[in-house]
Amino acid sequence: MANHKSAIKAHEQSLQRRDRNNRMKSRVRRAIRATRSAIGAIDGGNEDQTSGARESIRATSALIDKLASKGVIHRNAAARHKSRLEKRIRKTSAPAPEG
Secondary structure (H helix, E strand, O other): OOHHHHHHHHHHHHHHHHHHHHHHHHHHHOOOOOOHHHHOOOOOHHHHHHHHHHHHHHHHHHHHHHHHHHHHOOOHHHHHHHHHHHHHHHHHHHHOOOO
């Protein structure tokens, strides 16, 4: 443990930041999980379910962007998460190819 008062304070602040970052990362993981389940619940292009999933993606993307701007997650990781969610909903809500 640090001996100087400023080093002790810096250590305490780093612990607080780490806890906050871990809480926020957990919040994003929960949001991504909820969005994936909302996308998985879409059956046959039901408009209500699709709009609910799109709203869930919008909220999750906003949260991901917020964490990336604060440096909690890397901006490339944020882009990857958002891209995969969009790809998943496009795949689910697209009409099946005929033939």
